[in-house]
Amino acid sequence: MSKGGAVAGLTERAGDRLFRYGVLCAGLAVVGLAAALALELASGSRLAWSEFGPAFLWSSSWNPVSERFGALPFLYGTLVSSALALAIAGPLGVGSAIFLAELAPRRISDACCFFIEILAAVPSVVLGLMGIFILVPGVRAVSPFLIEHLGFLPFFRGTPYGVGMLTAGLILSIMILPYITSISREVLLSVPRPLKEAALALGATRWETVRLVSLPYARSGILGAVFLALGRALGETMAVTMVIGNSPRISASLFDPAYTMAAVLANELAEATSDLHLHALMAIAGTLFMLTLGMNALARWMILGTPTARRRP
């Protein structure tokens, strides 16, 4: 395309070439930054990988004093809190997307979507503040009831501190709800009208049309939205750090304090004194990098998969 300027055999002028190289530099700077980020995380964590090997990922002790580091409690906390957030926000988000795309009049739908997207703009630290002063006391008040009635499950045992995995999952679900809702709504709106009209003409109710036509058609796009939200949840820092309790232990109970990868970075990086501690934290950042990268790739692949599905008969 660089020769696109040379219409009908005209050679590229010097000024044009200079300009092209100038803007190319800006573009390559973006590539350079991404490469530098990956390199930095790799070289900054080499001590941890050479000391502990891949066992770093499944060792569960984290002790800066005795210099024993393992990422498992953080990996577990990140994955479980994100999964919990997804379990709450997924049905809620897809449900409201169905309402906004299929039932609500277009203007109301647009207005609601506008408001829901404002939720995505609320800074994470502000949601954390809400979490500390509303969700934590709330969870503390509700959990004795849950322990009493659902205590036969391992998830609902232990002491209700208020801070812990459940609170973190709740606050994360608030943060990812707007992504799931607004992307799922876009996907559902892209379902071709004739398909829906065909189902309605055959006598299906509107819900049956949603269930049998719209949802199957939009399935990969909605899954993509969910994975995109999961990618966000994995790396969310401030709000989670403020309510999860920051304790590197693995416990099945949702009421127990836990820790996430992002939270341990936020709490310990500024105070990491020994090289090994620093490299272990960098290794955690690198793991988070890879995890998000994978999740986003999966999400993009699924959302991009939607137009191909459209061509299917």
Next chain:
Amino acid sequence: MTDARLRRRKIVNGLMFSLTAACTIACLAVLFVILGYIVYHGAAALDWSFLTRLPKPVGEPGGGIANAMVGSAKIVALAAVLGVPVGVLGAVYLHEFGHNRIGFVIRYAADLLNGMPSIVIGVFAYGLIVLPMKRFSALAGSAALAVIMIPIVLRSTEEFLRLVPASLREAGLALGVPRWKVILLVVIPSAWGGILTGILLAVSRIAGESAPLIFTAFGNRFWDNGWLNPMSALPLTIYTYAISPYEDWHRQAWAAAMVLVLVVLAGNVLARLLMRGGRGASNA
């Protein structure tokens, strides 16, 4: 028999749609509860002296967030100065010359940066700037925010450049104007409104970021000492105050949160309203 089945299907239909409507109401309720709570708690603690004073020493009640507001403004401004040219010019490359392998790589890198958690970007700035210089600095904070900002500006700018009608560019070229002049004097100015909107959206996003600032700008309870020293920022102040054990600091955290939310949401809403006006409601 058929009647009964039909009735059941209709009941299911009504039930499911009521459920989805309830989901939507729940989503909206969360937003309004949050905003209402912040205004309720924040407004009580907010007054003029809070906005114009420095924080008091630990343990002493009172004090304000003047240094945090100035610090936030400075850090975000430097981030914009560093990030906007790269984002806008990179987008010009992508739009004008980027339909090749290099363009693909740039888009991929931008997507990668866009999806990265902000804390990872903060770790990047920490390793790149704070560790070699052996000091926390506002510069490192701005660099981290700039990296977060670049892919957002890049993507929105490219989108708005695409909306410039080809006839405008062709008119310029037909008059014998060199291509670089056509781009700089015709294409970019006619997309300028959209580009600025994208920048506003990116700025309001990074203004609320605190994760990448914890170990770069670090925070400071006094007026800052220049770019190479720790600087206070509004999100950092909220974080410190919220997790502190002091009642008075909690009160101040709410007030600071209200200021931050007002600024961030104003920027966000303004940008999205402008965008909606600019290119039709469907993809605002």
